[in-house]
Amino acid sequence: NAGVTQTPKFRVLKTGQSMTLLCAQDMNHEYMYWYRQDPGMGLRLIHYSVGEGTTAKGEVPDGYNVSRLKKQNFLLGLESAAPSQTSVYFCASSNSGLYHTDTQYFGPGTRLTVL
Amino acid sequence: AQSVAQPEDQVNVAEGNPLTVKCTYSVSGNPYLFWYVQYPNRGLQFLLKYITGDNLVKGSYGFEAEFNKSQTSFHLKKPSALVSDSALYFCAVRAYNTDKLIFGTGTRLQVFP
Numbered sequence: 001n002a003g004v005t006q007t008p009k010f011r012v013l014k015t016g017q018s019m020t021l022l023c024a025q026d027m028n029h030e031y032m033y034w035y036r037q038d039p040g041m042g043l044r045l046i047h048y049s050v051g052e053g054t055t056a057k058g059e060v061p062d063g064y065n066v067s068r069l070k071k072q073n074f075l076l077g078l079e080s081a082a083p084s085q086t087s088v089y090f091c092a093s094s095n096s097g098l099y100h101t102d103t104q105y106f107g108p109g110t111r112l113t114v115l
Numbered sequence: 116a117q118s119v120a121q122p123e124d125q126v127n128v129a130e131g132n133p134l135t136v137k138c139t140y141s142v143s144g145n146p147y148l149f150w151y152v153q154y155p156n157r158g159l160q161f162l163l164k165y166i167t168g169d170n171l172v173k174g175s176y177g178f179e180a181e182f183n184k185s186q187t188s189f190h191l192k193k194p195s196a197l198v199s200d201s202a203l204y205f206c207a208v209r210a211y212n213t214d215k216l217i218f219g220t221g222t223r224l225q226v227f228p
Contacts, residue, residue, distance in 0.1 A: 042218040045215055048214065050214060058215065090159065104216060105161070106158035106159040109157075
């Protein structure tokens with residue numbers, strides 16, 4: 001049981017390049033989330049999914065796209081990377097829970113630098 | 116709108132002393148409150164949560180938190196700090212029947228030998 005895994009762990013991009021971050025979970029969780037972590041700003045929600053085939057916008061969705069084609073995977077795409085997207089990206093997952101009380105479990109993070 | 120405040124960027128405490136990391140929140144309706152810890156170069160790890168019931172919640176690694184509805188606070192505490200507790204601590208809140216968790220900006224705990 002690996003929990004939540006993220007690929008890659010590190011990446012350096014040039015401005016304008018594109019890339020996809022992969023998140024996978026083996027806990028059969030319904031909900032998955034993508035956050036970015038920046039110094040002094042805590043974690044901010046980019047996009048999330050409440051089930052296979054669904055996606056929704058979070059606090060800071062601009063410049064990112066997501067897809068949830070399979071229940072266990074949640075992909076985060078950057079179509080045209082900008083230096084402002086330099087950050088550490090975390091994926092998380094949780095069960096739906098009737099009253100949304102369930103704990104979110106986090107992956108180890110992806111450190112992205114955009115030059 | 117939901118919000119979480121962690122008023123201290125850093126808390127310093129000597130090993131063996133009690134520690135408190137503060138968190139206040141603003142949310143409509145009953146809150147669901149969480150504490151997470153982040154060690155260097157790692158993802159967030161769940162410590163404890165308050166959903167309902169007893170205001171004192173016990174969690175991992177000897178940590179506990181007290182829910183105070185009148186003060187809208189959920190402070191994290193530990194009776195005796197360890198050097199290994201040094202990490203970044205995040206408070207988070209979710210309002211009833213919403214999908215999203217809102218995180219505070221984090222408090223760095225430094226425990227000195």
